[in-house]
Amino acid sequence: MDEIIEGNFQIIGGNFANAGEASMQMKAKLMELGVDEATIRRAAIATFEAEMNVIIYAAAGRLHYYITPHNITIKIEDMGPGIEDIEQAMQEGYSTAPDWVREMGWGAGMGLPNMKKNSDEFKIDSVVGEGTTVEMIINFS
Amino acid sequence: MTLKDIADILEAEVIADSEDLNIPIKNACSADMMSAVLYYHTPDSLLITGLTQPHVIRTAEIAGIKSIVFVLDKKPGAEIIELAKQKKIPLLCTRFCMYTASGKLYEAGLPGCLFK
8 A cells, every 4th residue: 555545524413323434434445455453443443433522512523534554644623512621521431411412322421532542643622612623643553 | 152152141032144143252341332332342242232223333343343232122123233234243132131141141151341
């Protein structure tokens, strides 16, 4: 694999019916490129968590991935409420999800920690009232 | 342990992909919170859950979970069964509750997922 491969997805807030589609298409692309299974799983889990956060909290968002021979960069920008205290949001088990989201199996407060856990580099920026941007880099072994 | 063994122990009904019952299962996790599944699972595991939403199947696919057991006789809708067939994820349904189903499998030698 010498070339650079990119992909873009629009994510609509509240669209649980298609939740995971962007992550699964990205996963299929990595499989097609012959990336090892453990790395694909890390990338897919981190992306799925980010995709779910847009669906749960934001009005809409955009996922962009960029694959080089050495790594994958995944950037997710949303038009959501933003995160007031990022340090608190990064703590395992902290969640502001409403009950109806928890009843659907989400909002355990593991999303952001799980994205960080599965990334080699993790950056998050957020502006209250505007939105959140997460950038993750996962190196190929 | 194979999926066939698990189906026998849990007296479970196979509701999708019954052709793949000989696949080996190394460990299991029991959860209704999908983020917890994504955080704590290990590959080639079994998910024991009471949640029958489509994103349970997608979570399993993303996490590399081999099969799902629905507890308390909860049966997913036709759309979810179809999605599981597409993704080749066998689905089982047991009358036991999550605690009992987990206990029976643990007693039979299926360990929990190792994490951290």
